Amino acid sequence: RFFREKGYLATPHHHIIRTHIQIDIKELSGTPDLGDIEDIFKKKYNKELANNIERNKLIVNTLLRVPKGEQTLIYACTVDHANRLASIMSFLGRNAVAISADTPNHLRYLYIDKFKKGEIDFIFNHSVLTTGFDAPKTQHIFLCRPIFSDVLYEQIVGRGLRGPEFGG
Numbered sequence: 001r002f003f004r005e006k007g008y009l010a011t012p013h014h015h016i017i018r019t020h021i022q023i024d025i026k027e028l029s030g031t032p033d034l035g036d037i038e039d040i041f042k043k044k045y046n047k048e049l050a051n052n053i054e055r056n057k058l059i060v061n062t063l064l065r066v067p068k069g070e071q072t073l074i075y076a077c078t079v080d081h082a083n084r085l086a087s088i089m090s091f092l093g094r095n096a097v098a099i100s101a102d103t104p105n106h107l108r109y110l111y112i113d114k115f116k117k118g119e120i121d122f123i124f125n126h127s128v129l130t131t132g133f134d135a136p137k138t139q140h141i142f143l144c145r146p147i148f149s150d151v152l153y154e155q156i157v158g159r160g161l162r163g164p165e166f167g168g
Helices: 036-052 055-065 081-091 103-118 150-158
Strands: 072-075 096-098 124-125 140-143
Touching: 036 081, 055 081, 055 140, 081 096, 096 103, 103 124, 140 150
Parallel strands: 072 124, 072 140, 096 124
Antiparallel strands: none
8 A cells, every 4th residue: 555655556456357167177186286287277278268269259359448559468378379369459450469488589679669659559478578577557467367376476467557656
């Protein structure tokens, strides 16, 4: 509260969008640890979620409600998912790009610079823009993938919590 009152942090507005998708994890029996669950999701279920047409329609329709000119970071289930969603948003007339570990550095810097200048509304990624990335004017964060680490969650959400005293 202190840092929000002083303008260092923005006030977050958290919204959950229910997809009503059930995943039956039969591989897990007993009480598995979090690492087991995360490994199973990475190997199988992230791809299932990424390829779910109804879920992707819901994601796209939700993103289309973001006003033009508002900087938005989207964390997709897979790199392919990030590329597909960025392509759909571009096709629908929104300025969107995807960044992955395979994006050449010069393109990555160009996209991030355009994003910071407000020329790109949406940057889609899977696990690239979590730490060491600063875009203080980011207004929206969309988590379209499971997150199993509190630290990673805080890093991702922190991309959109810069207050005016930090240029946000």
